[in-house]
Amino acid sequence: MxxxxxxxxxxxxxxxxxxxxxxxxxxxxxxxxxxxxxxxxxxxxxxxxxxxxxxxxxxxxxxxxxxxxxxxxxxxxxxxxxxxxxxxxxxxxxxxxxxxxxxxxxxxxxxxxxxxxxxxxxxxxxxxxxxxxxxxxxxxxxxxxxxxxxxxxRLLFYNEKLLADAGVIGKDAKGWQPKSWADLEAAAKKLKAANVPTPFAVPLGREEAQAETMMWMLAGGGGYTDNEESYAIDSAPNVKALEFLRDKMVGQGLTGPVEPGKLDRQVAFDGFTKGEVGMLNGHPTLLKQAAAKGVKFGMVPLPTSDGSDQPAMGxxxxxxxxxxxxxxxxxxxxxxxxxxxxxxxxxxxxxxxxxxxxxxxxxxxxxxxxxxxxxxxxxxLPSSRLYPVGKKSWAGVSEDIKQNIGKTVQPGGQPAKVLEQIATAARASDPR
The missing domain is CATH 3.40.190.10 (Periplasmic binding protein-like II)
Incomplete structure (x- = not known):
């Protein structure tokens, strides 16, 4: 996937x-x-x-x-x-x-x-x-x-024990339901204060940067394409999604010791199963990995920027x-x-x-x-949004994202500039 x-x-x-x-x-x-x-x-x-x-x-x-x-x-x-x-x-x-x-x-x-x-x-x-x-x-x-x-x-996974110990949820509480990115930020801050090594893992490394990026774009009301299936990689909602990650998550030290652009998904999954990651986006294969390590976890849809309904990524x-x-x-x-x-x-x-x-x-x-x-x-699954895989340019665009998207969330990163560069190349390779 x-x-x-x-x-x-x-x-x-x-x-x-x-x-x-x-x-x-x-x-x-x-x-x-x-x-x-x-x-x-x-x-x-x-x-x-x-x-x-x-x-x-x-x-x-x-x-x-x-x-x-x-x-x-x-x-x-x-x-x-x-x-x-x-x-x-x-x-x-x-x-x-x-x-x-x-x-x-x-x-x-x-x-x-x-x-x-x-x-x-x-x-x-x-x-x-x-x-x-x-x-x-x-x-x-x-x-x-x-x-x-x-x-x-994809769903948002969270470690129940870590969140309970940090005071995000009660000791016996289940069914945490964060509604907006502000809720994620607040929870991540509490996890950091409780000395959780990685409050929220954001793997934008080569393994699957294009997926992690799309999840945040969709949750922010954007996506790789618009309603006409034309590339809209540099849309305002997409820029704002990456600015949130840069300023609120990375900028406040909530994403752990490894910068997102160098963090691969499986490494993040391994951190979750070791009890070192409080929250991260995951897919069904993480179920077995976490259960095998005895990690008690919950799963919820990734909250959207403002609490409105947005499609999940398929x-x-x-x-x-x-x-x-x-x-x-x-x-x-x-x-x-x-x-x-x-x-x-x-x-x-x-x-x-x-x-x-x-x-x-x-x-x-x-x-x-x-x-x-x-x-x-x-x-x-039925209402989810998939990558624009029908575009012959997608493989190249995906590779471009893998190579460059991590730069956007570094301190001083320029999401608008990087997304514009990726979008310009994508449109040039996919004339309509």
């Missing part, structure tokens, strides 16, 4: 695997002896440590597919979210695009004519099972090229198939990937939201375990 919607990354090195033997990552998918086809797949790692890396899921998936489809081998390379998009871009530039990629953006490759459409790949049943808003977000000029893999929405991560001459084999593999049992296996492992109707209905019906905690995330 480059939003990701969604995405926890811990491993820095690629994990290259097949269901049978390990092979070199640099091999090009093609025919291997006796007309056997090898599909090369690149995927993102959603694990937060080597023990729960996504490698195991893809290894099992590849083994199951190979057993059901003799003559087709599947070679998967799993990269951390901090590098997977760049790795695929390098492969494409070198003329060695993978057959299938599960990454954060698809539209630039679709616009360049490098991808098969969903209709060319999937069975009617699989194609029809995608949640409508996510399927629509996967379209370029009304043709779907991006297939949603998993989705998520994220989807994407699957795409490159035109490498293996359309039939890639389509079969994708139909297998989207079988309900395989969708459920992945979303359950990482506490993510499904991208399919069948998976969504199953999650809604669930009443036990972490599924209960997933209900507020599910409730926010």
């Amino acid at each position: 480059k939003g990701r919607y969604l995405s926890l990354a811990a491993s820095g090195a690629a994990l290259c695997l097949t269901a049978v033997t390990l092979t070199g990552c640099g091999a090009i998918g093609g025919l291997t002896g006796d007309n056997e086809v090898t599909l090369r797949v690149v995927a993102a790692d959603y694990g937060d440590n080597p023990q729960n890396s996504s490698e195991a899921y893809w290894k099992d998936l590849a083994a199951g597919f190979e057993k059901a489809n003799p003559g087709t081998k599947v070679e998967v390379s799993v990269y951390s979210w901090s590098e997977v998009d760049a790795k695929v871009a390098e492969m494409v530039k070198a003329g060695k695009a993978p057959d299938i990629a599960q990454i954060g953006a698809y539209s630039d490759y679709a616009a360049a004519g490098k991808l098969y459409s969903a209709e060319e790949l999937l069975s009617v049943k699989t194609e029809a099972d995608f949640l409508g808003p996510l399927a629509d977000a996967g379209k370029v000029k009304q043709v779907q090229y991006g297939m949603p893999f998993v989705s998520s929405t 994220v989807a991560d994407w699957v795409m198939a490159f035109k490498n001459g293996h359309r039939q084999q890639s389509g079969k593999f994708l139909d297998f990937l989207y079988q309900p049992k395989n969708v459920t296996a992945f979303t359950e492992k990482y506490d993510l939201l499904p991208a399919t109707t069948s998976g969504y209905q199953a999650k809604q019906a669930a009443t036990g375990g972490s599924s209960v905690q997933l209900k507020p995330f599910l409730a926010a």
